[in-house]
Amino acid sequence: VEAWGGQWVEHDFPRICIPFVTKGQANAVINEAIVVPQWRELVEKVPMRFLPYEAPALEALTRKYGLRPGILPKGYLRASEDVRCLDWSNWAILVREDMDEELAYLVTSIMVEQRAELEARYRHQPSDIAAMTYPIDPYV
Numbered sequence: 807v808e809a810w811g812g813q814w815v816e817h818d819f820p821r822i823c824i825p826f827v828t829k830g831q832a833n834a835v836i837n838e839a840i841v842v843p844q845w846r847e848l849v850e851k852v853p854m855r856f857l858p859y860e861a862p863a864l865e866a867l868t869r870k871y872g873l874r875p876g877i878l879p880k881g882y883l884r885a886s887e888d889v890r891c892l893d894w895s896n897w898a899i900l901v902r903e904d905m906d907e908e909l910a911y912l913v914t915s916i917m918v919e920q921r922a923e924l925e926a927r928y929r930h931q932p933s934d935i936a937a938m939t940y941p942i943d944p945y946v
Contacts, residue, residue, distance in 0.1 A: 812833075820837050820842045820845075821842050821844055823835060824842065824845060827848055827852055828851050828852060838894060840878070841935055841936060842937070845883055846935075849883045854883070856889040856891075859890045859891055860890075875891075875892065875893060876890075876894075877889065877891065878891050901913070917942065917944055918944045921941070921942040921944070924942065925940040925941060
């Protein structure tokens with residue numbers, strides 16, 4: 807990007823970086839999620855083109871990390887065609903091998919035994935735009 811005369815603008819939070827494009831401070835957004843409401847505002851104000859993953863890259867991510875390919879369907883966020891992407895619809899919890907067993911039980915309890923309470927925090931939005939996919943399926 808810089809070799810082309812451009813500049814790389816970075817921020818950790820999508821709620822802050824997406825408005826860079828809406829306000830004309832950037833020409834693109836690279837982000838792993840599209841669930842924050844600023845995406846809807848962005849596509850209403852700025853014509854966007856979603857770049858698909860190349861098939862070999864998706865295959866490598868599946869093979870190496872177990873990530874699942876997905877599709878951003880045509881029409882969603884005004885996408886002009888189906889777009890190959892990663893499926894981030896489930897959450898992974900990564901822990902260290904030496905994690906305390908009681909803490910591991912508590913985390914598991916929240917995600918499995920108490921998932922309805924956790925899901926309730928996101929049910930004010932439809933599942934396809936909520937920040938957490940629900941219903942939580944601990945067996946996927």
